[in-house]
Amino acid sequence: MKANKSTRIKQNNNGYAEIISGLLVLLIAIIIGILIFWSVSPNMPGNVASRTEYFTGYTLPTGPAHTGGSNYSAQVITLDYVPNGASNSSVAVVCYNSTGKTTSSPTVTIKNTKITIPAAGSNIATPPLGYDQINVTYTPMIYDDVAVTETNADTVFDLLPIIAIVVIGSIMIGLIIGFGKGKKT
Amino acid sequence: MKKFLKNKAGYAAMVGGLVALLITIIVGILVYWQISGSITLTTDSANTSRDAVNTTAGTVFNLLPIIAIVVIGSIMIGLVVGFGKK
Numbered sequence: 715m716k717a718n719k720s721t722r723i724k725q726n727n728n729g730y731a732e733i734i735s736g737l738l739v740l741l742i743a744i745i746i747g748i749l750i751f752w753s754v755s756p757n758m759p760g761n762v763a764s765r766t767e768y769f770t771g772y773t774l775p776t777g778p779a780h781t782g783g784s785n786y787s788a789q790v791i792t793l794d795y796v797p798n799g800a801s802n803s804s805v806a807v808v809c810y811n812s813t814g815k816t817t818s819s820p821t822v823t824i825k826n827t828k829i830t831i832p833a834a835g836s837n838i839a840t841p842p843l844g845y846d847q848i849n850v851t852y853t854p855m856i857y858d859d860v861a862v863t864e865t866n867a868d869t870v871f872d873l874l875p876i877i878a879i880v881v882i883g884s885i886m887i888g889l890i891i892g893f894g895k896g897k898k899t
Numbered sequence: 900m901k902k903f904l905k906n907k908a909g910y911a912a913m914v915g916g917l918v919a920l921l922i923t924i925i926v927g928i929l930v931y932w933q934i935s936g937s938i939t940l941t942t943d944s945a946n947t948s949r950d951a952v953n954t955t956a957g958t959v960f961n962l963l964p965i966i967a968i969v970v971i972g973s974i975m976i977g978l979v980v981g982f983g984k985k
Contacts, residue, residue: 736910743911747918754922758929796936796953825946827936855953859928859960866964867921873971874914880978881910 733885737878744874751871755864760795760856767793769848774813783844785809785834793827795854800824805852807831809845818845913974917967924963931956 755761769791775783797805807822807829823830829850935953940946 740910740914743914747914751918751921755925758925760929760932793936796932800950826938826940826949828939854932855957856928856932859932859957860925862961863921863924863928863964866968870917870921870964870967870971873968873975874917877910877971877974877978880975884978884981 733881737881740878741875744871747874748871751867755860755867758856758860760854761860763853763857764851765795765854766849766851769850770846772844772846772848774811774844774846784846785844788833789831789848791829791831791848791850793829793850793852795856796827797824797852798855798858799853805829805850808849808851810847810849811845812847913970917970920967921964924960927963928960931960 772784772789773782775781775785799805801824802819802821805822805824807819809818809820809831811817820831820834822832831848834844935949935956938949940949
């Protein structure tokens with residue numbers, strides 16, 4: 715009758731060496747897996763908790779009446795990544811005036827990666843007016859999703875070495891169960 | 900499963916498979932959000948549909964890594980069930 719592997723291990727001293735080398739390979743594979751995963755995951759583009767994008771090239775109002783300029787018409791900007799929320803509290807849009815060193819945070823409309831900055835009113839009296847740069851700070855959706863995967867990956871890497879412990883436990887219990895049964899011929 | 904549990908080299912292959920799964924999920928997240936972000940839709944209905952798909956995709960991405968945990972659980976249960984068996 716053909717003996718199964720468990721019986722062969724118990725009757726063969728080399729079998730224990732095979733198990734130890736198998737477990738060692740398992741543990742090394744886990745360590746290498748952790749190394750690879752944590753090398754790849756944090757370096758994914760867009761995987762940052764807070765990202766600021768700068769949009770330039772806008773013009774300031776001119777003349778004594780402060781007419782014209784980019785702020786007199788609605789401006790649409792496109793973010794590099796989808797933000798994790800579509801509200802003004804989750805995406806911070808700051809319009810910056812480099813001449814007057816002033817900033818303003820208008821209420822904007824956010825649709826996916828498109829942000830619409832509404833036109834400013836024409837009755838703004840106090841100069842300096844307008845903006846020549848827009849700064850947008852947000853958390854990319856990629857970051858939120860990757861964070862969940864990383865949390866679960868942590869759990870996976872915590873659980874993986876337990877397989878080795880369970881294997882050892884199964885061998886020990888197998889040996890104990892075999893106590894007093896005598897050697898098979 | 901039985902064949903796998905009796906194969907010591909299979910454990911190392913399983914670890915490689917799980918790491919590949921996790922990395923694939925992360926790359927999948929990156930690809931999905933890049934594509935979703937680059938699509939410009941003109942109507943409100945289309946935007947609403949896209950937002951709904953994005954929400955569901957978020958749920959899918961949250962659930963996918965749990966597969967790896969379930970795989971490990973199944974391996975452990977398989978080992979425990981096999982305790983002391985010849």
